Amino acid sequence: MILFRKFRVLILMVFLVACTMHIMIDLLPKLEKRAAGADSGDGGCQCAHHPGGESQGWGKQRARSAAEAGWPNKHTLRILQDFSNEPSSNLTSHSLEKITAAADRAESFRRMRPSAGKAEEHKPLIGDASGGRTVPAHGVSRLAALFEHPLYKVDLPPLTDDDTLFNVNNDIRFYPRAAGNQGWHNEEGNEEEDEFSPTGEVTAESYPNWLRFHIGINRYELYSRHNPVLDALLKDLVTQRVTSVAMKSGGTQLKLIMTFQNYGQALFKPMKQTREQETPPDFFYFSDFERHNAEIAAFHLDRILDFRRVPPVAGRLVNMTREIRDVTRDKKLWRTFFISPANNVCFYGECSYYCSTEHALCGKPDQIEGSLAAFLPDLNLAKRKTWRNPWRRSYHKRKKAEWEVDPDYCDEVKQTPPYDRGTRLLDIMDMTVFDFLMGNMDRHHYETFEKFGNDTFIIHLDNGRGFGKHSHDELSILVPLSQCCRSDI
Incomplete structure (x- = not known):
């Protein structure tokens, strides 16, 4: 009997030691972070804001936050059901909202220190004499600094009518007022009148950004290096109101065609898995999921390589109820919507692979992330x-x-x-x-x-x-x- 009691005490002690070790392991990262903060001079404050450090270390910060959140390792098999319910599903590919918020904070910081800001604006792109790596001055993005390299300043041959996809005077006519939509251009309620030529026709400068993108296509590129229309078009992909949605025919996985208030169209690829999940080594290339963030990253990689051969792509957080289900006239798509046991809005559409209830795309509760790629000109206009x-x-x-x-x-x-x-x-x-x-x-x-x-x-x-x-x-x-x-x- 005494031996049995000693054994129970021993088991209890082992259990207490194990619990203590688990608690210490959980607290260790936080203690290390606090100690690192104290060493760097910020007193361990978690809310301190450093504009310069934010732009340079976002990749490390994101990787660290992902590790803390307990992301699966690279060999973890994908979970086929409801990838969009993962914690990162409400982020739009290093979301535009995050970038905008960071830019606003940096701007307010510069206003607080006007004299320092002016001094930093004139810093050249130089390397540290002590052997440090080359960094751009504050206010100059790495991409802008890259485009200043001579390799990115090679001029194209002069363009003739045969070198442009459309002749603006002969091929393009766009009459927004005749289309019966008074808000195609001034969607935000601006009362500015459209630009008219002396003949009373709408000028090309007043065309919607998607049409101006089409007009700029030529024999050598989809868009020029410093085309101001590109940034405006990317903004439209994120902000324009969706008026109709339909499934795209063909292809192996679900894709949606979205039409906007300004008559532009884009191809929507919904998020199917988290960014951290790699393709398992036993998967064939032709059975892999298509990644929405791969489309976004490919567009930016194409620009960095100075090819300019990928149509503009942007990430967007879409309301599945208001921006897909309520505006679609595609009955086949509409019938696939349902409410999951977790009270999230889901749909699966029709396609060759991964279009079933088991592989449904679910929001949280009805928000889903995806990529929007601007359409190229209609095949009837440009084969x-x-x-x-x-x-x-x-x-x-x-x-x-x-x-x-x-x-x-x-x-x-x-x-x-x-x-x-x-x-x-x-x-x-x-x-x-x-x-x-x-x-x-x-x-x-x-x-x-x-x-x-x-x-x-x-x-x-x-x-x-x-x-x-x-x-x-x-x-x-x-x-x-x-x-x-x-x-x-």
């Missing part, structure tokens, strides 16, 4: 030609593509039109580097504008399967580069 990628994968579990087994495959490609002349083969190499940086193995086709023939750029569409394995470099994507030994970068 596009679809080309099969010479280095297309087999899309089969066991078969290999010809280029995977023939090391001299590029020699055949070089003798085949349109790769036997012009810059098309170099454009394929550009696309290869672009896909490698994204980890995109799903480049089966590409498109060009028919008007420009073979002497034009490749449009980089459909980048949703990129950035799936951020801890792995897929070297097989670079096979075209190694086989052809050519690059234009």
Whole structure:
């Protein structure tokens, strides 16, 4: 009996020691953070704001907050049901709201210190003499500093009528007042009149931003380096009121076509999984989820590489009830809406893969994050030609593509039109580097504008399967580069 009591006391002691260790492990990160704050001179204050540090360390801060929130590690299999209920689902791809709020705080800080702000505005982009890394001056973004490099200042050849997708005087006519919508342009209640030419017609400067984007497309690029329409169009994608929604036909996963109050359209890809989740190693590239944030990141990567071949993409937080269900006329889409046991609004639509109740897209309670990609001009106005990628994968579990087994495959490609002349083969190499940086193995086709023939750029569409394995470099994507030994970068 005494032995039994001693055993119970021993078990109790072990239990108490285990509880104490768990508590210490939980408190250790907070104590370390407080100690680090005291060492840095902020007295451990968690609410102190440092404008300079915020812009430089947002990636580390986000990674740290993700770790604290208990994100799954890279080998954790995806949870197929209701990815949008994860804690990050209410953030729009490092959301525009966050960026705007940070900018407002930085602006208020500069107003408090006007003299210091003026001195910092004239700082050049210089490296620290002590061997520190080069950093831009306050008020100058890293992207703006990058675009000041001579490589980003190479001028295009003079454009002729044959080099522009549309002739504004002959091809484009847009009469907003005749469309019966008095608020197409001055949506916020501004009473400014539209600009008219001496003949009484609406001028191109007063067209909606999506149409001005279409007008700017030419033989060499979708948009110019410093086109002011681009930022305005990205803002429209986030703020314009949605008037109708329909499912996009074709494709393997659900995509929605959204029409806005100013008659612009965009392709909406909803969030299906968190940013931190990698593609499991046993998944084939053709069965992977499409990521909404991959579309956004691909657009910005394309700009950094100075290709300008990806249509503008922005992240947006969408109200599934008000901006999808209540405005859609697509009965097939409307019928797939339901309320989950957690009282969240869900829908699944119709598509080849992952469109079922088990793979439903759910809001929290009805907010869902997604990407919105601006539409290219209608095919009736600007026809596009679809080309099969010479280095297309087999899309089969066991078969290999010809280029995977023939090391001299590029020699055949070089003798085949349109790769036997012009810059098309170099454009394929550009696309290869672009896909490698994204980890995109799903480049089966590409498109060009028919008007420009073979002497034009490749449009980089459909980048949703990129950035799936951020801890792995897929070297097989670079096979075209190694086989052809050519690059234009």
